[in-house]
Amino acid sequence: MVHYAVTRLISLTLSLVAASLVIFLVVEVIPGDPAAYMLGLNASPEAVDALRDALGLNGSLPERYLSWASGMLRGDFGTSYTYRVPVADLVAQRLWVSVPLAIYALTVSTLIALPVGMLAAARRGRAVDYGIIGATQLGIAVPNFWFAMLLVVLLAITWPVFPAGGFPGWDAGAWQAIKALTLPAVALALPQASILARVMRSALIETLGQDYIRTARAKGLSEGEALRNHGLRNAMIPVLTIIGLQFSFLLAGAIIIEKVFFLPGLGLLIFQGITQRDLVVVESVVMLLVFAVILVTFLVDLAYAAVDPRLRHGR
Amino acid sequence: MISLEDVSLDIGGTPILRDVSFGIEAGQILGLVGESGSGKSMTALSVMRLLPLEAALSGRIMLDGRDLAMLSERQMCAVRGAEVGMIFQEPMTALNPVQTIGDQVAETLLVHGAASRSEAGKIARQRLTRVGLGPERFPLDRYPHELSGGQRQRVCIALAIALRPKLLIADEPTTALDVTTQAQILDLIVELVREEGMGCLFITHDLAVVAQMVDRVAVMRRGEIVEHGETRDVLRAMRHPYTRALLEASRHRPDRRMHAGGDTLLDVREAVRDYPLKRRRLFGPRPQVRAVDGVSFRLMRGESLGLVGESGCGKSTLTRAILGLEALQGGEIRLDGAPVSPDMPASLRRRMQVVFQDPYGSFNPRHRVSRLLAEPFHLTGRPADMEARIVEALESVGLDGEVRQRYPHEFSGGQRQRIAIARALVTRPELIVLDEAVSALDVSIRAQILDLLADLQARYGLTYLFISHDLTVVRAITDRVLVMRAGRIVEAGATEAVFAAPSHAYTKALLAAAPVLPASHAASAEPGGQPPGAPRDIF
Numbered sequence: 001m002v003h004y005a006v007t008r009l010i011s012l013t014l015s016l017v018a019a020s021l022v023i024f025l026v027v028e029v030i031p032g033d034p035a036a037y038m039l040g041l042n043a044s045p046e047a048v049d050a051l052r053d054a055l056g057l058n059g060s061l062p063e064r065y066l067s068w069a070s071g072m073l074r075g076d077f078g079t080s081y082t083y084r085v086p087v088a089d090l091v092a093q094r095l096w097v098s099v100p101l102a103i104y105a106l107t108v109s110t111l112i113a114l115p116v117g118m119l120a121a122a123r124r125g126r127a128v129d130y131g132i133i134g135a136t137q138l139g140i141a142v143p144n145f146w147f148a149m150l151l152v153v154l155l156a157i158t159w160p161v162f163p164a165g166g167f168p169g170w171d172a173g174a175w176q177a178i179k180a181l182t183l184p185a186v187a188l189a190l191p192q193a194s195i196l197a198r199v200m201r202s203a204l205i206e207t208l209g210q211d212y213i214r215t216a217r218a219k220g221l222s223e224g225e226a227l228r229n230h231g232l233r234n235a236m237i238p239v240l241t242i243i244g245l246q247f248s249f250l251l252a253g254a255i256i257i258e259k260v261f262f263l264p265g266l267g268l269l270i271f272q273g274i275t276q277r278d279l280v281v282v283e284s285v286v287m288l289l290v291f292a293v294i295l296v297t298f299l300v301d302l303a304y305a306a307v308d309p310r311l312r313h314g315r
Numbered sequence: 316m317i318s319l320e321d322v323s324l325d326i327g328g329t330p331i332l333r334d335v336s337f338g339i340e341a342g343q344i345l346g347l348v349g350e351s352g353s354g355k356s357m358t359a360l361s362v363m364r365l366l367p368l369e370a371a372l373s374g375r376i377m378l379d380g381r382d383l384a385m386l387s388e389r390q391m392c393a394v395r396g397a398e399v400g401m402i403f404q405e406p407m408t409a410l411n412p413v414q415t416i417g418d419q420v421a422e423t424l425l426v427h428g429a430a431s432r433s434e435a436g437k438i439a440r441q442r443l444t445r446v447g448l449g450p451e452r453f454p455l456d457r458y459p460h461e462l463s464g465g466q467r468q469r470v471c472i473a474l475a476i477a478l479r480p481k482l483l484i485a486d487e488p489t490t491a492l493d494v495t496t497q498a499q500i501l502d503l504i505v506e507l508v509r510e511e512g513m514g515c516l517f518i519t520h521d522l523a524v525v526a527q528m529v530d531r532v533a534v535m536r537r538g539e540i541v542e543h544g545e546t547r548d549v550l551r552a553m554r555h556p557y558t559r560a561l562l563e564a565s566r567h568r569p570d571r572r573m574h575a576g577g578d579t580l581l582d583v584r585e586a587v588r589d590y591p592l593k594r595r596r597l598f599g600p601r602p603q604v605r606a607v608d609g610v611s612f613r614l615m616r617g618e619s620l621g622l623v624g625e626s627g628c629g630k631s632t633l634t635r636a637i638l639g640l641e642a643l644q645g646g647e648i649r650l651d652g653a654p655v656s657p658d659m660p661a662s663l664r665r666r667m668q669v670v671f672q673d674p675y676g677s678f679n680p681r682h683r684v685s686r687l688l689a690e691p692f693h694l695t696g697r698p699a700d701m702e703a704r705i706v707e708a709l710e711s712v713g714l715d716g717e718v719r720q721r722y723p724h725e726f727s728g729g730q731r732q733r734i735a736i737a738r739a740l741v742t743r744p745e746l747i748v749l750d751e752a753v754s755a756l757d758v759s760i761r762a763q764i765l766d767l768l769a770d771l772q773a774r775y776g777l778t779y780l781f782i783s784h785d786l787t788v789v790r791a792i793t794d795r796v797l798v799m800r801a802g803r804i805v806e807a808g809a810t811e812a813v814f815a816a817p818s819h820a821y822t823k824a825l826l827a828a829a830p831v832l833p834a835s836h837a838a839s840a841e842p843g844g845q846p847p848g849a850p851r852d853i854f
Contacts, residue, residue, distance in 0.1 A: 310460045
């Protein structure tokens with residue numbers, strides 16, 4: 001198990017280094033001078049030079065990479081050109097919105113999807129199953145911003161249970177913050193839950209065709225017991241894969257929902273960074289997202305090993 | 316104790332079983348024999364009532380005065396595992412890979428509320444020890460993937476007999492196992508049945524296994540029992556022509572001329588094949604396993620050479636090296652003097668072809684037969700008369716040239732194997748490697764394919780390397796035989812001589828483990844009165 005974890009960790013760290021090189025080089029190979037590009041056409045040469053200095057663009061390529069990377073390791077992401085504040089502070093603020101939102105949405109989605117997927121698998125080929133297939137199809141097809149607006153109309157305007165938008169910050173009290181995140185989380189969770197329920201259903205149905213389910217039935221387990229005791233854990237591998245992918249997506253992919261609910265999240269930050277040509281912000285946030293994806297992948301790998309002894313023992 | 320009375324089964328309107336009746340006493344083994352699709356497994360699943368939803372079952376299945384056919388699903392759950400235990404063909408997949416063997420055996424007790432959790436663990440321990448998996452080497456927290464096929468089948472037996480059922484159903488329990496493992500598992504089943512006084516329904520396609528271990532036998536064909544009685548009587552008298560045909564086919568030896576000797580076609584010298592394993596520790600050296608360890612032999616033109624050995628002995632690895640699919644780490648392989656390696660020229664590759672066990676797995680299901688057969692031509696370039704060559708190859712294996720427009724799923728297993736042979740023939744090779752080529756076939760079909768192979772060899776002067784774990788088949792079709800164990804050839808010689816008087820201890824063990832039809836049965840099978848008739852006519 002330790003061997004497995006360490007091997008995975010090393011290979012993921014190497015991926016992280018490779019990704020940082022790619023991100024760094026992409027910014028480097030953008031034609032022309034990033035400083036001039038950021039300042040636009042009418043910038044004075046002095047301003048461009050000052051920015052080059054601030055960006056650390058003077059120096060050889062390996063030197064610049066090392067100072068960028070080591071700064072990142074120390075938590076120094078550079079200074080945002082448009083906001084004039086350290087990118088680290090900017091990102092930290094946004095993380096306090098985006099990470100809780102992603103976790104919230106993923107929890108809601110998983111809590112809905114797993115039981116629904118199980119129910120569909122247990123009743124496969126019957127009316128309940130077809131109902132669930134239809135509902136999840138709808139859940140995938142409906143755009144989440146439309147569903148978000150629907151939620152606002154119903155639960156913020158007609159029955160004002162939740163706020164229609166904005167984020168009071170965690171200082172205003174955890175309850176207020178959670179309330180503000182509820183509608184966005186539900187709106188984000190709907191399509192995710194639909195996908196996850198379908199994966200759960202098909203993974204379970206596949207395990208039901210396996211020989212060990214027949215063995216379990218021959219022991220005297222009912223169909224439901226065989227599904228719970230033997231099917232579920234074997235079906236978890238594909239489900240965990242999808243959950244991992246969804247978390248990474250939710251972290252930065254919530255931009256439209258952030259827009260609908262006026263949430264100061266990572267998605268909006270990167271969007272603004274791009275439109276304002278703030279390469280320092282873009283570079284840092286992309287790097288951070290890569291790190292998040294790799295971290296989640298590692299956690300999912302550990303979860304695989306917890307589920308499947310064949311991975312623990314390194315086969 | 317258990318008796319089936321006029322059991323019939325329909326699945327979706329298709330009749331599967333018709334008026335099946337037999338009885339099994341406590342401590343007795345009934346063998347149910349027949350070819351694939353005859354309804355053997357469906358009979359077992361009818362007793363277990365583990366049938367598809369659209370199945371319609373009629374008749375009576377009496378177990379100690381209770382009709383299982385009349386029980387509700389909930390009542391059947393109480394019967395399964397407690398009164399009737401069942402083991403299946405594929406031990407590799409029959410256990411849940413993510414649960415320990417202890418938990419899986421204990422579950423039988425827990426699900427029937429027969430023991431508390433700690434007691435169930437103790438009983439599981441006891442039952443596993445009983446089937447030969449002692450506590451030192453096989454603690455309860457072992458996982459299935461840490462066990463071999465034979466050991467997994469023992470776990471399956473332990474969980475099936477954990478509650479000492481009255482009836483044990485064994486559905487081809489040893490078909491997927493090596494002969495020596497098979498012999499051990501068969502011994503274990505017989506011992507358990509006698510000791511615990513269980514009845515046993517033993518399903519198999521192998522008449523030799525039946526002759527060796529069952530008390531009574533029922534021969535099944537197309538959902539009906541055609542003959543039923545004491546094993547000795549049935550095998551001796553063979554009243555029913557089907558029984559006779561089955562026996563004849565399983566002992567079938569094609570009519571072939573033994574090979575006299577020619578020049579060397581394939582020359583394997585000191586071949587060594589190493590595999591790197593996974594690193595045990597980070598940055599540590601990768602351990603190597605030597606799968607083929609200094610193997611040398613010659614194959615003469617026109618000869619038929621058998622290569623036998625149990626799974627894991629290295630015969631598949633050696634085969635891949637001979638086919639030039641993988642490089643050797645030592646020694647050399649030459650085909651007609653030219654070195655064989657992964658980057659050998661296509662003109663050399665053309666001269667040897669291979670036929671595998673499962674033709675369905677080696678055909679792309681979306682290609683027509685004509686395209687499947689044209690594939691080897693990438694080695695030679697497409698000849699102008701390609702269509703004619705394809706038709707010729709199909710006709711030489713006894714198929715109509717017109718079938719080239721069809722898809723693989725439209726054929727039976729035997730026909731597909733004929734197509735696979737046709738594909739091997741289409742480039743007019745000299746050497747054909749037959750890798751377990753008849754192992755998945757029913758005895759009657761197997762007999763036909765063996766005849767076909769003998770006929771093709773005589774007609775085209777082919778050389779065969781015949782790889783199999785089935786000793787009967789190797790004996791029937793080869794001139795010489797190599798016995799392989801742990802990467803080495805332990806015995807080599809003329810087939811008849813090796814089979815009649817094996818010199819190496821391993822060969823002796825292998826031959827002793829293989830079930831054979833007793834000679835007395837074979838003798839009485841000879842046509843004293845009427846000829847047995849070709850199997851082809853009977854099916």
